[in-house]
Amino acid sequence: MDKYNIILLGPPGAGKGTHAEALKREFGVEHISTGDMLRAAVAEGTELGRQAKQYMDAGKLVPDEVVIGIVRERLSANRLDRALFDGFPRTPAQAEALEEVAVEVLLPAAVVIYLQVSDEEVVLRLSGRLQCRKCGAIYNTRYDQLESGSQCPSCQGEIYQRDDDQAEAILQRLRVYREQTAPLIDYYRKRGQLVEVQAEGSTIEAISAEVAAAVRGAAG
Numbered sequence: 001m002d003k004y005n006i007i008l009l010g011p012p013g014a015g016k017g018t019h020a021e022a023l024k025r026e027f028g029v030e031h032i033s034t035g036d037m038l039r040a041a042v043a044e045g046t047e048l049g050r051q052a053k054q055y056m057d058a059g060k061l062v063p064d065e066v067v068i069g070i071v072r073e074r075l076s077a078n079r080l081d082r083a084l085f086d087g088f089p090r091t092p093a094q095a096e097a098l099e100e101v102a103v104e105v106l107l108p109a110a111v112v113i114y115l116q117v118s119d120e121e122v123v124l125r126l127s128g129r130l131q132c133r134k135c136g137a138i139y140n141t142r143y144d145q146l147e148s149g150s151q152c153p154s155c156q157g158e159i160y161q162r163d164d165d166q167a168e169a170i171l172q173r174l175r176v177y178r179e180q181t182a183p184l185i186d187y188y189r190k191r192g193q194l195v196e197v198q199a200e201g202s203t204i205e206a207i208s209a210e211v212a213a214a215v216r217g218a219a220g
């Protein structure tokens, strides 16, 4: 199978960004970020971008058909062999729409990787996260000798913990995530497309290697 989509699923803190980078290097996939694409379409003032802007300005969620339209434009314009999605789709309806678009642009197969991480581990990972107020750099108390109130090593700005990285807020985000994505996980599992990878308990490199092996196995 030469042409396929990779869909990365997993809770916040599962390491989707890190593993996406590794997959880009290994498989030459194009990383499709719907957030980036929406912002680009708005900036370019395309028809779909103008529609999206109306919702964003009103503080509303951009509806599925607009998001899917932007995904379709991007996939057909670039004639990709492999595309990687993370953070999208979020619902079975979006998954079905993505599948239709993928068939149109001849990327019919989807490899769906579910990064499994326990709630306890997510809290550990995210509650250690710190950010610089000045340059926005992200640090972690687990890996960096820094704490809230430290000075940023690169710009001397103040380092702090964001409100949404406090343990209570993380658990709330997780509850929302699990509730919202459970139907999507079921959708892919029932179709036999879901490949589950244990995304904790070993090194990032070892987990990335497992993710790559899962993609190779599923893509045949």
Ligand SMILES: [Zn+2]
Pocket: 132, 133, 134, 135, 136, 137, 152, 153, 154, 155, 156, 157
């Ligand atoms: Zn800084």
